[in-house]
Amino acid sequence: MNLGTLVYEGKGKKIYKDPADQRQVWMEFKDDLTAFNAQKKGSFSGKGRLNGEMATLIFRYLKRAGIPSHFVSWEPDRFMRVEEVKIIPLEVVVRNYLAGSLAKKLGKEEGEKLPRPIVEFYYKDDGLNDPFVSDDQIMALNLAPGTDLMALKTAALEINVHLREIFRPMGLRLVDFKLEFGRDVDGRLLLADEITPDGCRLWDEKTLEKFDKDRFRRDLGGIDHAYKEVHKRLVSFMRERGIEI
Ligand code: UDP
Numbered sequence: 001m002n003l004g005t006l007v008y009e010g011k012g013k014k015i016y017k018d019p020a021d022q023r024q025v026w027m028e029f030k031d032d033l034t035a036f037n038a039q040k041k042g043s044f045s046g047k048g049r050l051n052g053e054m055a056t057l058i059f060r061y062l063k064r065a066g067i068p069s070h071f072v073s074w075e076p077d078r079f080m081r082v083e084e085v086k087i088i089p090l091e092v093v094v095r096n097y098l099a100g101s102l103a104k105k106l107g108k109e110e111g112e113k114l115p116r117p118i119v120e121f122y123y124k125d126d127g128l129n130d131p132f133v134s135d136d137q138i139m140a141l142n143l144a145p146g147t148d149l150m151a152l153k154t155a156a157l158e159i160n161v162h163l164r165e166i167f168r169p170m171g172l173r174l175v176d177f178k179l180e181f182g183r184d185v186d187g188r189l190l191l192a193d194e195i196t197p198d199g200c201r202l203w204d205e206k207t208l209e210k211f212d213k214d215r216f217r218r219d220l221g222g223i224d225h226a227y228k229e230v231h232k233r234l235v236s237f238m239r240e241r242g243i244e245i
Contacts, residue, residue: 001026001075011038012051012198017084023185024072027080029055033198035217037129042216044224048078050231053245055194056080057238058166062191064243065162067155069191070182074245085182085192090144091122091130092152094160095176099201100214101132110175111208117160119153124180151189152181159191167202170233172211175201197230 003026004018014028029048034041052074059071072081095102098112102120122130123143135149156179167174177200180193193199197212204211211230215223238244 001079003028003079013194023084024081025084026075027082029078029080029194033213033216033223035213037126040217042223044227047224047227049076050227051194051196051198052078052080054196054231054234056245057234057243058163058195059191060243061166061238061241062159062162067159067162067191068188070184076245082192083184083190085184085190087124087180087182087192088144088147088152089124090133090138090147090152090181091124092156092179092181093120093122093176094118094156094179095120096160096164097173097175097201097203099175117157119156121149121152146183155181155189155191163195163200166234166237168205170230170237171205172230172233173203173205173208175203177201197227202230 002018003016005016006014007017008015011034012030012032014030016026016028029052031043031045031047032041033043033047056071056074059069062069063071070082070085072083074080095114095118098108098114099110103110121133121138123133124130133143138144138149159179163177164174177195179191182190182192184190200212201214202211203209210220211226215221215226
């Protein structure tokens with residue numbers, strides 16, 4: 001496995017590129033955890049492997065369901081081979097229940113079921129703290145050149161249906177989550193980044209206990225236990241459907 005050279009280091013991942021390979025890159029899942037735009041930092045041993053494996057299983061499931069992503073293959077125990085994409089500078093958030101920044105903005109308690117899923121866009125810019133942007137702002141100011149917002153929304157809502165299909169039998173409520181999309185060299189729109197408890201809110205369906213990064217953001221403790229539990233349930237859900245690491 002030739003990693004090539006480190007070309008990017010983000011909060012949770014590193015990207016390596018072999019200059020000879022124009023189409024694919026390696027993504028390393030780090031053990032680090034960050035919150036509030038990296039003002040809060042932590043880590044736990046094995047987190048990179050857990051997240052990488054969870055993302056792998058989900059990408060494989062989505063692929064089978066006809067959702068194209070940048071995922072190519074998994075190399076234990078922390079490397080993912082992905083199609084190189086140009087990331088669209090929008091974080092696409094889908095909400096099924098009221099929580100987080102939307103609950104805060106509306107001065108409401110978390111947990112209310114929304115009448116229908118909501119899709120929101122945030123402009124990816126760490127210096128600006130990824131601000132919320134409206135469809136009109138994105139289009140009028142050309143914040144995501146060449147991006148069809150309807151296509152993004154449709155893809156995000158379709159992914160939401162599949163993710164709910166995954167988490168529901170695992171006894172987990174998919175409260176909300178964040179997606180990123182990119183375009184490959186041929187201009188194809190691909191789901192990119194990762195889907196893991198770092199970017200999803202997952203609550204136990206019965207007890208409403210949190211099994212996601214809010215345990216770290218809110219100092220609830222037991223983040224390693226929570227991620228291991230989601231991983232365990234996901235591995236068994238996928239195994240029953242013939243999808244393995
Ligand atoms: N989220 C994320 N990265 C971000 C912002 C949000 O992965 O930079 C995820 C977050 O984990 C949650 C969903 O997007 O599952 C909605 O987050 P929200 O807007 O409520 O913001 P937060 O309360 O996390 O600041």
